Amino acid sequence: MTVRKRVDVRVEGVVQGVGFRPFVYSLASRLGLAGRVRNDVEGVFIEVEGALAGVEEFLTALERDAPALSEIESVTVVSGAPAGHRGFTITAGDPAGPRRALVPADLATCDDCLRELADPAGRRHRYPFVACANCGPRFTVVRGVPFDRLLTTMAGFAMCADCSAEYHDPGDRHFRAEPTCCPACGPSLRLLDARGADLCGDPIAACASLLRAGRVVAVKGLGGFHLAVPAAHQEAAAALRARKHRAEKPFAVMVADLDQARRLCAVDGQAAELLTGRARPVVLLPRLPGAPVADAVAPGRRDLGLMLPYTPLHHLLLRELAEPMVLTGGNVCDEPIAHEDADAVTRLGGIADAFLVHDRAIHVRADDSVLRPWSGGHTVLRRARGHAPEPLTLRRPAPRPVLACGAELGSTFCLVRGRRAFLSQHLGDLDDQETLRSFVEGIDHFCGLFDIRPEVVAHDLDPGYLSTRHALELTGVELVGVQHHHAHIASCLADNGETGPVIGVALDGPAHGLDGTLWGGEFLRADLASCTRLGHLALVPMPGGAAAVRQPWRMAAAYLRDEHPGLDVVRRNAAHWPDVLARTRTGVGAPMTSSAGPLFDAVSALLGIRDTVTYEGQAAAELEQRADPAETGSYAATITEGDLLVVHAADLVRAAAADVAAGIDPGTIAGRFHNGVADAVVRCCVMLRDGTGLNTTALSGAVLQNALLLERTVERLRAAGFRVLTHTRVPPGDGGLSLGQAAVAAARDRST
Numbered sequence: 001m002t003v004r005k006r007v008d009v010r011v012e013g014v015v016q017g018v019g020f021r022p023f024v025y026s027l028a029s030r031l032g033l034a035g036r037v038r039n040d041v042e043g044v045f046i047e048v049e050g051a052l053a054g055v056e057e058f059l060t061a062l063e064r065d066a067p068a069l070s071e072i073e074s075v076t077v078v079s080g081a082p083a084g085h086r087g088f089t090i091t092a093g094d095p096a097g098p099r100r101a102l103v104p105a106d107l108a109t110c111d112d113c114l115r116e117l118a119d120p121a122g123r124r125h126r127y128p129f130v131a132c133a134n135c136g137p138r139f140t141v142v143r144g145v146p147f148d149r150l151l152t153t154m155a156g157f158a159m160c161a162d163c164s165a166e167y168h169d170p171g172d173r174h175f176r177a178e179p180t181c182c183p184a185c186g187p188s189l190r191l192l193d194a195r196g197a198d199l200c201g202d203p204i205a206a207c208a209s210l211l212r213a214g215r216v217v218a219v220k221g222l223g224g225f226h227l228a229v230p231a232a233h234q235e236a237a238a239a240l241r242a243r244k245h246r247a248e249k250p251f252a253v254m255v256a257d258l259d260q261a262r263r264l265c266a267v268d269g270q271a272a273e274l275l276t277g278r279a280r281p282v283v284l285l286p287r288l289p290g291a292p293v294a295d296a297v298a299p300g301r302r303d304l305g306l307m308l309p310y311t312p313l314h315h316l317l318l319r320e321l322a323e324p325m326v327l328t329g330g331n332v333c334d335e336p337i338a339h340e341d342a343d344a345v346t347r348l349g350g351i352a353d354a355f356l357v358h359d360r361a362i363h364v365r366a367d368d369s370v371l372r373p374w375s376g377g378h379t380v381l382r383r384a385r386g387h388a389p390e391p392l393t394l395r396r397p398a399p400r401p402v403l404a405c406g407a408e409l410g411s412t413f414c415l416v417r418g419r420r421a422f423l424s425q426h427l428g429d430l431d432d433q434e435t436l437r438s439f440v441e442g443i444d445h446f447c448g449l450f451d452i453r454p455e456v457v458a459h460d461l462d463p464g465y466l467s468t469r470h471a472l473e474l475t476g477v478e479l480v481g482v483q484h485h486h487a488h489i490a491s492c493l494a495d496n497g498e499t500g501p502v503i504g505v506a507l508d509g510p511a512h513g514l515d516g517t518l519w520g521g522e523f524l525r526a527d528l529a530s531c532t533r534l535g536h537l538a539l540v541p542m543p544g545g546a547a548a549v550r551q552p553w554r555m556a557a558a559y560l561r562d563e564h565p566g567l568d569v570v571r572r573n574a575a576h577w578p579d580v581l582a583r584t585r586t587g588v589g590a591p592m593t594s595s596a597g598p599l600f601d602a603v604s605a606l607l608g609i610r611d612t613v614t615y616e617g618q619a620a621a622e623l624e625q626r627a628d629p630a631e632t633g634s635y636a637a638t639i640t641e642g643d644l645l646v647v648h649a650a651d652l653v654r655a656a657a658a659d660v661a662a663g664i665d666p667g668t669i670a671g672r673f674h675n676g677v678a679d680a681v682v683r684c685c686v687m688l689r690d691g692t693g694l695n696t697t698a699l700s701g702a703v704l705q706n707a708l709l710l711e712r713t714v715e716r717l718r719a720a721g722f723r724v725l726t727h728t729r730v731p732p733g734d735g736g737l738s739l740g741q742a743a744v745a746a747a748r749d750r751s752t
């Protein structure tokens, strides 16, 4: 007689909405086991019984063969007496109790669904809302948990008999696929003119012909509206840029497949992997010379942001258009992208000539995620669609639930319960009313989805940040202020599942320091709970404060003072140069900063690349784009030792100015400058290693979005024997700040 065994298995992680129960069902059936599986608030719960060997094989295969889109965090197994189950069944979810199940991120259309989309004999031929248990909308359509159709924006679409049969068939890939539907029962597509009136004809074909004719079309995507034009169409791209009031910030381009991508950019194995990853992010890649892309798409840049289609609608549209198309956020300037149909027609009315819309509502807005590969991996510039709201796992649990409010620009928030850190999608700049509203509503939505009531609230020390003000207005919570650059280093630690201590190098824009100056070029001894300043870039005045951010030439003046009066940058800005110099001398209206951001701005202006900017970080980004990556020369900065190490970065600017005066090529100078900054960072770290005994460095801050600087710094640190931590899952800029704040608050809560 065979020994019968029964186990109860609890699986936690991203296991709902990813085809997990059908996988369990077929696994148990194949092994001849009986029992049942259901979704509940904790994740997935399985009761399984049968021959001992079968149950053991089941437990092994459960983790080994789990669906590709699932992410198992823990499996807990409890043995019990066999209950006499006959056969294996999938039972209904249980909406009671605390809501703990994880909501998956939106998933790119799977190959099976693409085949269905292309099958003329099938009932979903060319149907733009094809989805199954392995793909389709998730986070952006979820109103509540558990993940169930009634709690999504698909609730209003009652399934037809055919869809319902598939939905209830455990052997079908549409089994319990909440967004499944077909032309008979699901959403439908419409093409509207600029005033919102219906245009006749097949919406996809008509939309493609409008695009080919150079019209701007607003396309409703997964997490919001995009604006589309053919990528090679000079007039259309220029018109889009002019109407969007977006002077120079680059547009992303969607390509049908990797072949099309390779016609525009250098796509190596790593890039192909990032492009085809399940999140389908925008990937910044080196543009090929002569690539057929309109000038207005990414002016001043050697790279180009590419992405592959991630919804059936995108696949259909690109096939019809048969060429790459610009797909940029459906907004004016930097306000949040539109995600509601009526709002889109109102707000985008002056930009779009037509609207491709549908009646599946977007509950939560999510921009495209943006990644940038570099020689040592990739940097996340924007974490949004395809990643949010999936949690990061902290090394150690938070004793009490934490909310971290993040920064001001490119903001995110983060909620922590136990070891799970739920980082919001990129929200945008909080100084915009609409963004501020999505910040406040987003926090409520996440608290509801993940059943978190924050008891500890972390915030930046800058009282002017709207995120700080939001934190300070909350009552009945414990507030934890976290210095900006400590939060960046903590974010890098959390990104790597580490706790420190490390030598933290924060190269960042100017932000609130602890001594009345603006920090941002900092060497810190940091662990999660605490942080000590060990060194920094020498202070310089920022003449005009915020004006110096918009006008990088002011930083050139602040660094150069009266030296090199014959330089072009002085001549170009002669009218205001003396005033600005006077400000740097008196210090009136010229806050002092140790930030690395303005240093890059100064050199960008000095080289004639950017005197003024139209978006944040533009001068530094274009300086990097111009730098000759083959340049091995370097400028040297003096480092002085006192209580703190001080890097005299003005030496780098002076050396660059001397090369400019000598007529050296700007690309060479930019290359030498990048190498010089990396060299200075490494020399400081070596000096600090001697003093602290720490051999691990953590690199963070917005300036390290610069792939060339990151690469040069990491290479040199490793050559000097350091272990180097960089960001891979969250942005080094302010988009990752809330994770760091949360990690600090949790660590301090543990130590009290």
Ligand SMILES: [Zn+2]
Pocket (backbone or CB within 6 Å): 109, 110, 111, 112, 113, 130, 131, 132, 133, 134, 135, 136
């Ligand atoms: Zn699918």
Ligand SMILES: [Zn+2]
Pocket (backbone or CB within 6 Å): 159, 160, 161, 162, 163, 164, 181, 182, 183, 184, 185, 186
């Ligand atoms: Zn149907």
